[in-house]
Amino acid sequence: MARDYYEILSVGTNASADQIKKAYRKLAMKYHPDRNPGDTEAESAFKECTEAYEVLSDDQKRQIYDTYGHDGLKNSGYRGPGNFEDVFSSFGDIFGDLFGFGGARGQSRRDGPIAGNDLRYDVSITFMEAVHGTTKEVELTRRDTCWTCEGTGSRPGYKKQTCPSCNGRGQVVRSQGFFQVSSTCPQCHGDGQIITHPCNDCNGSGLVAKTKKVSIKIPAGVDSGARMRLKNEGEGGRKGGPSGDLYVIIDVEPHDYFQRQADTIYCRFPIPMVEAALGMTTEVVTIHGKKKLVIPEGSQSGDSFTLRGEGVKNLRGRGKGDMIVELQVLTPTNLCEEQKKVLREFDKLCETKGQKKEQEGFFAKLVNEVMGKMAEK
Secondary structure: OOOOHHHHHOOOOOOOHHHHHHHHHHHHHHHOOOOOOOOHHHHHHHHHHHHHHHHHOOHHHHHHHHHHHHHHHHHOOOOOOOOHHHHHHHOHHHHHHHOOOOOEOOOOOOOOOEOOEOEEEEEEEOHHHHHHOEEEEEEEEEEEEOOOOOOOOEOOOOOOEEOOOOOOOOEEEEEEOOEEEEEEOOOOOOOOEEOOOEOOOOOOOOEEEEEEEEEEEEOOOOOOOOEEEEOOOOOOOEOOOOOOOEEEEEEEOOOOOOEEEOOEEEEEEEEEHHHHHHOEEEEEEEOOEEEEEEEOOOOOOOOEEEEOOOOOEOOOOOOEOOEEEEEEEEOOOOOOHHHHHHHHHHHHHHHHOOHHHHHHHHHHHHHHHHHHHHHHO
C-alpha cells in the first residue's frame, strides 16, 4: 500500500503551500542522490518525497488526492513524476537554492526575468601554483544574453503574442472521465506567450554563443577539489534576468619531490651513508626556498625532522603548516676494489668494537621469537 503523501512530508492535511514547499526543501536537501552517492535508500526516499511534493503542490492534484486518494490519481491519468532526470528538472526553483551549480538558480515567474544557468569550469594547476597562488586567464564560450533582442527572443520592433492554446495561462486542461488534469502548455512551454517574429541572431532563444576571457585569481593554499565562485560569469539571463555564476573546480598536479597532506609538506631527503654516520649540516629545498638542516651522527633511514612554518599557507589565515623531512640513507654502489677493502676493514673494526654483536643479538632474538610462534601452532 502506497504511503500517505502528507505523512511522507511530515505535514498536516491542512498544510499551506508554503509549509509543503518548506518541508520538501528540507527532505530534498537530506536525501538528494548528489549528497548521498551510491545510497539507494536515500535515492528512493528522495523520489518518494518528490512525488508527494508534486501532487500536494498542485491544487488540482491535491484536491483529487484528498477526495479519492491514490486510486483517484491513477484514474485521472497520473502516473508519477517519471524518471529521475524528469523529477530533477521539474523542480528547478527548489534545486536552484539547494545546489551551487548544474542548473538554473531558481525559476522566475514565467512572465518575469529569468536568471541564467550556473556553469562549471575545471582548471588544472601545478603543485607550486597551488602553494603560492596564481592567476589563470581562460577563454570560455558560453551562451550569453543576445544583444540584438536583449534576451526577449523577439525581433526588434515586435512583441510576443498571447498563446492561443492556453490563453496566456501557461497551462492547458484536459478532461479524463470525471476529472480535469492541468499540464504545461506544449505550444508556449508554460510561458503564456509565443514569439511570432523570432530574433534573427538567437532564433528566439534570447541567448547567443559568445567567447570571453575570464581572469581567475587562485589564492595560495588551495588543494584539489577546491571550488571557487565567480559571480555573474555564468550563462546570460533572459528577459532582463541576471547572469548565472561560474564555478571553478581546482585540480592540482602532483609534484615529483613534495607531497602534501592538508597544510603539511612531506619529502624524502637522500643522504650518503658516511654522512649519515658522521652527521652533517646541509641545506634542504622547501616550498619557500633553501633551509639549513642539522643531521646528527648515527642517523638512520626513516628518521624525520620537522621544519616549522615551512608548509602551506592556511586558507583560513591560520599561518603556515610544517615541513617533515624523512631521511633516506643511500648505500653506495659500483664500488672499486679499494673501496671494498676499506669497507671490509671497517667491518672488522666494528666486530672488534663489539658493534656487530648488538646486531647479531637483535636478529637472534627475532629468529627465536618467530620460531617459537610457529612451534605453538
